[in-house]
Amino acid sequence: MARAPHLFNLFSQSRGVIFTLHRVLPGEPADFSPNAILQITPDFLDYVIERVRAQGADIVSLDEALLRLAEPRKGRPFVVLTFDDAYRDNLTHALPILQRHEAPFTLYVPTAFVDGVGQLWWQAIEDIIARQEAVAFTEDGDTEYVDTRTLPQKQEAFDRLYWRLRTLPEPERLKLLAEFTSNYGYDLERQCRELIMDWQQLRLFAGEPLCTLGAHTVHHFELAKLPEEQARNEMRQSVEVIEAQFGLRPEHFSYPLGGPLSCGPREFQIARELGFRSAVTTRPGGLYPHHLQTPTALPRISLNGYFQQRRYVDVFSSGGLFTQIGKVMS
Known part of the structure; x- marks a missing residue:
């Protein structure tokens, strides 16, 4: 394993990589924290920046990465840092580290989240299951009570509800989420305001030379589940809202969730058509010159x-x- 990166880089023509980040939080997550996959500590972020540079890689903006892909010679490897969702902890814990290292980065913004009306449903179901000894699941009119006293039971309940929500059409997902959170007195809008930056806080990023603001839809819906025109509107309106707020028109986009269930050739084409x-x-995967043919x-x-x-x-x-x-x- 110790030589694996060296060997793969030796035999690969990869020019660089784009890293996905979400939350940057100090301390250890709770024992039941299925969404801890989305968070790293400030110390780890600090180490990552130092280490990739020590390996001989440059940390560059997305615009610079695209320019380097177009160069005929391989040149120095590069890393692009990207943060999704505009979490408040990005301002508190990540930005000072990025500024100290003079490390360029991209922040992808779902505009309804910054408005304080978004639904961070993955965190909501974790929060509810974490504090309950049992939860009620309703499906096809039948209600089932599921024990959540132990860590394995909580994890099983989370996985079951998470993947049910992931596979439902968006209107049905929203309905089920509203019912589940309402049953346990969970305020989704309050959660959004507590976890996500508001527009005034985000203005600090818009004025930061190291930062590239990118679009991330309005409501953070899985675009592949939406009718084509609705998907297009989610993408276009997020650009228009950010431009109205800051006078900057985002040229880079992140697909919510971003896997095969969430986006595909239709969404890639829409992104191209929107410019x-x-x-x-x-x-x-790594970035290669052929990605210039499919930049979306x-x-x-x-x-x-x-x-x-x-x-x-x-x-x-x-x-x-x-x-x-x-x-x-x-």
Whole structure:
């Protein structure tokens, strides 16, 4: 494993990688924290930036990454840092580190979240299950009570509800989520306001030279589940709202959730038609010159919160390794 990144980079023509990040929080997550996969500590972010540079990679903006892909010679490897969803902790814990290291980054903004009316449903179901000894699941008019006293029971209940919500059409998902959160007195809008930056806070990012603001839809819906015109409106309106707020028109886009269930060729084409210079998925892989032919379907590698150990950073930054894994899985 120690030589794997070196070997894959040796035999790969990968020019660089895009990292996916969400939350940056100090301290250890609770024992039951299925969404801890989405968070890393400030110390780990600090180490990642130092380590990839020590390996000889540059940390660059998305615009610079696209320019480097177009260069005929390989040149120095590069890393792009991207943050999804505009979490408040990005301002508190991530921004000072990025500024201290002078590290460019992209922040993808779902505009309803910043309005304070978004639904971070994945965190809501974790919060509810964490504090309950049993939860009620209703399906086809039947109600089932599921024990959630132990950690394995909580995890099983979370997985079951998470994937049910993921597979439902968006209107049905919204209805089920509203019923579930209402049954347990959970205020989704309050949660959104507590976790996500408001427009005044986001203005600090809009004025930060290191930051590229990107669009991330309005409501963070899985676009592949929507009728085409609604999907197009989610993408276009998010750009228009950000432009109205800051006078900056985003040229880069991130597909919510970003996997095969959430976006595909139809969404990639819409992003092209809307004029985005790039759009990123969560399909793992390195960046290669051929991605200039499909700039609205770029791969990203997640900085997984479950693997915050220094030896993994070299693996994460090996685009060749993740590209080979992706080929095996496809």
